[in-house]
Amino acid sequence: MDGKKLEYKGEEALKELERLTTRAGEVQEEILRQILARNWDTDYLNKYMMGNNNEYSIISSKSVSRFKNRVPVITYKDIRPYILRIADGEDSSLITGPPITEMLCSSGTSAGEPKLMPSIAEDLDRRTFVYNLIMPIVNQHVPGLDEGKAMYLYFVKAEMSTPCGLPARTVLTSYYKSSHFKNRPHDPFNDFTSPDAAILCYDSEQSMYCQLLAGLIHRRRVLRLGAVFASALLRAISFLERRWRDFCRDIRAGSLDEEISDPDCRSAMSDLIGPPDPVTADEIEGICGRSPSWKGIICRLWPNARYIEAVVTGSMSQYVPALKYYSDEKLPLVCPMYASSECYFGVNLKPLCDPAEVSFTLLPNMGYFEFIPLGENGALLMDYEEEDEEETVPQSNLVDLVHVKVGCYYELVVTTFSGLYRYRIGDVLQVTGFHNHAPQFRFICRRNVVLSIDNDKTNEEDLHRSITAAATRLLEPRHALLVEYTSYADTSSIPGHYVIYWEINTAIHPHAPPISDEVVRECCIAVEEGLDYVYRRCRTNDKSVGPLEIRVVKSGTFEKLMDLFIAQGGASINQYKTPRCVKSKAALKLLNANVRECYFSPRDPAWNA
Structure with missing residues (x-):
């Protein structure tokens, strides 16, 4: 696909959106033909x-049919050997015609390491096309956004390289470091408070400091603010609570904190700070230092803001109450787009809707989309979530983009230009309607993810493996037995953290000494070090996840939990399985009422091992 065909902006972008969604079926067929060609x-x-090479000189309906009948539906483990061979230096033609230019590190993991997703040069054109749609869509509902600034908190992560030298980085780092971002048009919709140098700083503390300071300097010109994920915006508020006095000092003196050592940041911020501004410093000090609470702090610091932008679907929905608290429920929460490392998928055409009602219109030019049906009601969804994610899905079961049905649940499958064929994304979606002929989906959940605070996505298997290993190594030699466990993601403080409830039997040996506090704390760190790379990075490097907590509960607590769930759901004892993650308020109340002791990880886990 010619990248120039994707350079739509403003009204032209909206017209292209209408064209694509009106011809969704035709566009999808053409996309698949282009990918195969x-x-x-x-x-x-x-x-x-395999067939006659001449057959593929022009991709025919026969070759499209052969693709649909013969190419299997896969997960990462199926494509991983090819990706690793390319990462080691073999030719991209293992999976793509165009050369692979970088590997994108997915927040999902495989064998404790981030998944590597192949990416070709023109993928940046497709991502930019989606970004260029967002402001024209929002501006239809919130006019006048070109009259002020956007305070967006964007961050990059340190890059790696594959053995053959290909860059390996997150999809957002790839975009922010690209010419598409650096050379973006200097129009009012791209008027950010943060200088690029602050966004591109690898030190997250210095980057956060400079971006928040820039946002405070321009506080009265900010019309929209946010971050990619809701969790990052709440981390920024927590940072602000700790450092607002430093910001006031810098603004009052017209100079930058000496702790900011990154030379590019210092240069960019020195140009931005300007002369001493005691008036603005006094205003911020009055808001942050003399208010009885921080409820509504966003509206008071940025009084002209019209909305907050962030991902608030899926695991990020747990942060909606906190965002509403800090904005005093005066600002809409806008969730603009649906994307992943594998592919960008769609946009929200009703940006001011309630977070619980967010639906995304899939863009048929991003890739070729198919769907695994999960049934037409929520009950079948529950059965589906318990299935083995590596199960074989018959090709005949898949549904094309334009043939999904309103109200039904599906798992998204994507075929991309960069070498993923019928790849299971792992997202469970529900069809809510259509825009022209393109379906709209509500994100329901990520398959098998039980715990998530930020970019971490801990599945049931990894949680079970890490807890079992810790108990086997630290409890069993001391004649103690882990009877049962469950968990939940505690986001009541910033950063949030994992809470694991353990019921321990210490009566299996008559002469066994009691389990010491130190042993349980070592269990905390052992569980953390058994979790995947992304979790450990979030804990240690990003500081976006707090220390893991084990709450030891009284004997018999999990029997009470079983009684509660059976009474609520009507299931028999034979059908009951202890949930490995609880979200029910009643269940959490029961568990917390039976806690004997609480223990936290005594140190950070190693994240780059």
């Missing part, structure tokens, strides 16, 4: 679509 001679596709 470019990639049919790859090792991966040849394995399933």
Whole structure:
């Protein structure tokens, strides 16, 4: 796809959106033909679509049919060997025609390490196309946004390289470091408070400091503010609570804190701070230092803000109450788009809707989309969530984009230009309607993810493995037995943290000494070090997740929990399985009422091992 065809802005972007969604079925068929035309001679596709080479000189309906009948539905473990071979230096033609230019580190994990997703140069054009849609859509509902600034808190992460030298980085780092972002048009919709140098600083503390300071300097010109994820915005408020006096000092003196050592940040911020401004410093001091609470602090610091932008769906929905508290429920929460490392998917055409009602219109030019049906009601969804995610899905079961049905649940499957074929994204979606002929979906959940605070996504298998290993190593040699456990993501403080409820039997040996506090704390760190790379990075490097907590409960607590769930759901004892993550207020109340002791991890886990 020619990148120039994706350079739509303003009204032209909206017109292109209408064209694409009106012709959604045709666009999807053309996208699949383009993908096959470019990639049919790859090792991966040849394995399933062997035929006369002349047949593929022009991709026909026969070759499209062969793709749908022969190419299997896969998960990461199926494509991973090809990706690792390319990362080691083999040719991109293993899976793509165009050369792979970078590997994107997904927040999902495999064997404790981030997944590597192949990306080609023109993928940046597709991502930019989605970004260019957001402001024209929002501006239809909130006019006048070109009259002020945007305070967006964006961050990059340190890059790695594959053995052959390909960059390996997150999809957002890739975009912020690209010419698409750095050379973006200097129009009013791209008038950010933060200088690029602050966004591109690898030190998250210095980056946060400079971006918040810039936002405070321009506080009366800020019309919209936010971050990619709701959790990042709440981290910024927590940072502000700790450092507002330093910000006031810098603004009052017209100079930057000496702790900011990054030379690019210092240079950019020195140009921004300007002369001493005691009036603004006094205003901020009065708001932050003399208010009885921080309720509504966002509206008081940025009085002209019209909305907050952040992802508030899925695991991020747990932060909606906190955002409403800090904005005094006066600002809409806008969730603009749906995307992943594998592919960008769609946009929210009703940006001011309630967070619980957010639906995304899938853009048919981003990739080729198919869907695994999960049934037409929520009951079948529960059965589905218990299935093995590595199960074989018959190709005949898949549904095309334009043939999904309103109200039904599906798992998203994507085929991309960059070498993913019928790849299961792992997201469970529900169809809420159509815009023209393009379906709109509500994000329901991520398959098998039980705990998430920020970018971490801990599944039931990883949680079970880490807890079992810790108990086996630290409890069993001391003649103690882990009877049962469950968990939940505690976001009542910033940063949030994992809470694990343990019921321990210490009566299995008559002469066993009691389990010491130190042993349980060591269990905390052992569980953390058994979790995946992304969790450990969030804990240690990003500081976006707090120390893990084990709450030891009284004997018999999990029997009471079973009684509670059976009474609520009508299931029998034979059908009951202890939930590995609880969200029920009644269940949490029961568990917390039976806590004997609480223990936290005594140190950070290693994250780069």
